[in-house]
Amino acid sequence: xxxxxxxxxxxxxxxxxxxxxxxxxxxxxxxxxxxxxxxxxxxxxxxxxxxxxxxxxxxxxxxxxxxxxxxxxxxxxxxxxxxxxxxxxxxxxxxxxxxxxxxxxxxxxxxxxxxxxxxxxxxxxxxxxxxxxxxxxxxxxxxxxxxxxxxxxxxxxxxxxxxxxxxxxxxxxxxxxxxxxxxxxxxxxxxxxxxxxxxxxxxxxxxxxxxxxxxxxxxxxxxxxxxxxxxxxxxxxxxxxxxxxxxxxxxxxxxxxxxxxxxxxxxxxxxxxxxxxxxxxxxxxxxxxxxxxxxxxxxxxxxxxxxxxxxxxxxxxxxxxxxxxxxxxxxxxxxxxxxxxxxxxxxxxxxxxxxxxxxxxxxxxxxxxxxxxxxxxxxxxxxxxxxxxxxxxxxxxxxxxxxxxxxxxxxxxxxxxxxxxxxxxxxxxxxxxxxxxxxxxxx
Amino acid sequence: xxxxxxxxxxxxxxxxxxxxxxxxxxxxxxxxxxxxxxxxxxxxxxxxxxxxxxxxxxxxxxxxxxxxxxxxxxxxxxxxxxxxxxxxxxxxxxxxxxxxxxxxxxxxxxxxxxxxxxxxxxxxxxxxxxxxxxxxxxxxxxxxxxxxxxxxxxxxxxxxxxxxxxxxxxxxxxxxxxxxxxxxxxxxxxxxxxxxxxxxxxxxxxxxxxxxxxxxxxxxxxxxxxxxxxxxxxxxxxxxxxxxxxxxxx
Ligand SMILES: Nc1ncnc2c1ncn2[C@@H]1O[C@H](COP(=O)(O)OP(=O)(O)OP(=O)(O)O)[C@@H](O)[C@H]1O
Ligand SMILES: [Mg+2]
Numbered sequence: 206x207x208x209x210x211x212x213x214x215x216x217x218x219x220x221x222x223x224x225x226x227x228x229x230x231x232x233x234x235x236x237x238x239x240x241x242x243x244x245x246x247x248x249x250x251x252x253x254x255x256x257x258x259x260x261x262x263x264x265x266x267x268x269x270x271x272x273x274x275x276x277x278x279x280x281x282x283x284x285x286x287x288x289x290x291x292x293x294x295x296x297x298x299x300x301x302x303x304x305x306x307x308x309x310x311x312x313x314x315x316x317x318x319x320x321x322x323x324x325x326x327x328x329x330x331x332x333x334x335x336x337x338x339x340x341x342x343x344x345x346x347x348x349x350x351x352x353x354x355x356x357x358x359x360x361x362x363x364x365x366x367x368x369x370x371x372x373x374x375x376x377x378x379x380x381x382x383x384x385x386x387x388x389x390x391x392x393x394x395x396x397x398x399x400x401x402x403x404x405x406x407x408x409x410x411x412x413x414x415x416x417x418x419x420x421x422x423x424x425x426x427x428x429x430x431x432x433x434x435x436x437x438x439x440x441x442x443x444x445x446x447x448x449x450x451x452x453x454x455x456x457x458x459x460x461x462x463x464x465x466x467x468x469x470x471x472x473x474x475x476x477x478x479x480x481x482x483x484x485x486x487x488x489x490x491x492x493x494x495x496x497x498x499x500x501x502x503x504x505x506x507x508x509x510x511x512x513x514x515x516x517x518x519x520x521x522x523x524x525x526x527x528x529x530x531x532x533x534x535x536x537x538x539x540x541x542x543x544x545x546x547x548x549x550x551x552x553x554x555x556x557x558x559x560x561x562x563x564x565x566x567x568x569x570x571x572x573x574x575x576x577x578x579x580x581x582x583x584x585x586x587x588x589x590x591x592x593x594x595x596x597x598x599x600x601x602x603x604x605x606x607x608x609x610x611x612x613x614x615x616x617x618x619x620x621x622x623x624x625x626x627x628x629x630x631x632x633x634x635x636x637x638x639x640x641x642x643x644x645x646x647x648x
Numbered sequence: 649x650x651x652x653x654x655x656x657x658x659x660x661x662x663x664x665x666x667x668x669x670x671x672x673x674x675x676x677x678x679x680x681x682x683x684x685x686x687x688x689x690x691x692x693x694x695x696x697x698x699x700x701x702x703x704x705x706x707x708x709x710x711x712x713x714x715x716x717x718x719x720x721x722x723x724x725x726x727x728x729x730x731x732x733x734x735x736x737x738x739x740x741x742x743x744x745x746x747x748x749x750x751x752x753x754x755x756x757x758x759x760x761x762x763x764x765x766x767x768x769x770x771x772x773x774x775x776x777x778x779x780x781x782x783x784x785x786x787x788x789x790x791x792x793x794x795x796x797x798x799x800x801x802x803x804x805x806x807x808x809x810x811x812x813x814x815x816x817x818x819x820x821x822x823x824x825x826x827x828x829x830x831x832x833x834x835x836x837x838x839x840x841x842x843x844x845x846x847x848x849x850x851x852x853x854x855x856x857x858x859x860x861x862x863x864x865x866x867x868x869x870x871x872x873x874x875x876x877x878x879x880x881x882x883x884x885x886x887x888x889x890x891x892x893x894x895x896x897x898x
Contacts, residue, residue, distance in 0.1 A: 261871075583736070588699075588720065588736075590723045590741075590746065591697075591719075592696050592720055592723075592724055593749075593753075593810070594810070603741050603749070604738070606740070607738070607740025608740065
């Protein structure tokens with residue numbers, strides 16, 4: 206069975222958590238009830254106006270409980286970075302493929318199931334606090350199926366020496382699988398850390414990944430959060446990312462989307478106290494018939510909070526993109542600055558973008574701006590580069606990369622930048638070597 | 649080096665070049681002069697491979713090859729390089745990156761490997777100094793925010809790095825102050841050799857004092873109406889162009 210009932214039927218089939226705490230069971234029921242009541246969003250729903258999820262509703266997805274995956278294959282797919290790594294295969298944690306060696310001090314990086322088993326009460330405060338079951342039908346579904354995920358707790362004043370790398374692998378199976386991971390990040394006051402969420406899949410994997418992330422950025426904490434989505438072009442990827450920021454905290458998000466048949470990201474940041482700074486960087490690159498939808502919200506709930514957003518969309522073939530960015534400034538949240546920019550590049554006549562910036566301002570002493578542009582590659586520049594001997598693909602690739610530059614140049618993880626670069630522009634002469642060289646010579 | 653025979657070209661159905669004949673031998677410098685709208689830039693554009701123009705008749709042979717059959721990038725790799733009248737700004741692409749990619753494309757076409765980075769930097773620094781440009785130009789996006797004169801210098805910088813067999817220079821002197829004129833001319837003159845040729849378009853004899861041509865052609869209404877030595881340039885500077893068509897009407 207498919208549709209809402211088909212999904213609910215799977216609830217009975219799912220693997221029970223050992224001694225499930227009652228609050229989890231209650232959330233599960235609330236999620237299921239909510240999902241049953243609202244069903245899948247349709248296009249009459251303003252938030253889903255341009256994104257049709259009927260392909261998800263029509264599909265029957267099974268659950269899995271094994272994490273078998275070939276090590277060598279994984280090595281070839283994952284980022285080559287020195288990091289504390291947790292690997293999830295179709296949502297199931299694999300201790301074997303993970304590597305948390307050397308993690309010490311006041312930091313914990315655990316699968317959610319383990320954290321719940323050892324001290325569920327310590328999880329109860331965070332899980333679901335930012336993402337209520339009524340945020341969206343998919344959030345409700347995630348709550349109903351809560352089972353696994355990642356929980357990262359960074360203690361007060363800890364500066365992590367390496368990034369935490371959360372790798373989600375989607376396998377190609379006979380029958381499609383659904384997973385509903387939950388990611389919880391607690392960045393303690395004055396801590397500093399980089400979190401990398403990475404979604405990859407085998408070619409042809411057509412699963413549903415429906416993830417909810419909740420990030421708590423405490424006083425004066427600095428958190429850099431990469432979300433690199435490189436799933437197969439048949440995967441359904443739905444993500445809700447919720448951020449809560451305390452005084453003097455700095456959160457920086459890189460939301461990089463290259464994969465997925467339908468990829469939808471919701472980002473919601475709550476800037477709750479003075480001098481909280483939130484940077485949203487985004488890049489989406491769609492080809493074929495990919496559909497990429499980013500909905501971002503920043504709530505300035507306190508005076509002197511700052512946000513800065515830059516999203517770049519690149520669409521080729523018949524790909525479709527959606528950008529919806531809301532900057533909301535609450536009453537009396539004075540001296541706020543909120544900047545938003547969305548620029549899109551259409552590489553084909555049949556690619557399409559729907560973009561909608563929104564400002565909701567209820568304070569009078571604020572500085573806000575938003576801008577959106579959509580254009581094509583400058584053919585005169587393509588010609589000028591070819592007239593110097595660059596082949597057409599490289600000329601177009603370089604210009605496309607140049608368009609992405611404002612976002613990519615801020616990416617401080619070279620391996621991530623390189624992945625995006627390759628996807629967008631094909632293989633190019635080594636950018637980083639060249640840069641090093643020129644800098645060394647100028648010094 | 650280059651042989652153009654009975655070349656006709658049109659844009660949007662309007663014929664602009666109406667039968668051009670021109671031969672450039674290795675080592676020669678040719679100048680093309682002519683009134684506005686005569687078709688000088690059109691000729692350069694057709695040589696460089698701009699697809700906006702349709703060649704309706706005639707042939708162009710470059711180093712024994714049929715130039716019209718070659719893609720834009722292949723012409724450049726084979727050594728035919730165009731210095732644009734209006735160099736395009738390419739935001740986000742660093743000058744140094746374009747230079748390196750261009751040089752490597754040329755080397756690859758010759759079956760050579762990529763140039764080692766230190767060697768490349770040495771070469772580029774040397775040429776940069778020659779053009780009296782400082783190192784910061786390498787890190788800037790191609791032509792972005794460059795002054796008119798800086799753009800022209802940058803075109804010649806690319807020539808010096810890429811060492812074309814045939815350099816096409818379209819009004820490389822326009823917008824240059826006296827000092828820049830000297831630097832640019834020196835750059836162009838340094839390209840001169842027994843096996844390199846230059847074809848330059850200009851309105852002013854002044855440039856030809858700096859870069860002495862072997863042959864001067866006068867292009868009017870899509871045809872070469874007169875060719876001669878450098879004294880022809882002085883003559884048109886004094887008398888204008890009208891006398892060249894009088895009498896040829898019949
Ligand atoms: N799209 C077009 N349709 C029709 N005519 C065109 C088009 N583009 C250019 N032309 C014409 O072609 C003619 C030749 O132009 P070209 O730029 O080659 O002249 P030029 O000799 O370089 O002149 P200048 O000295 O002013 O640079 C001009 O009359 C111009 O108006
Ligand atoms: Mg011209």
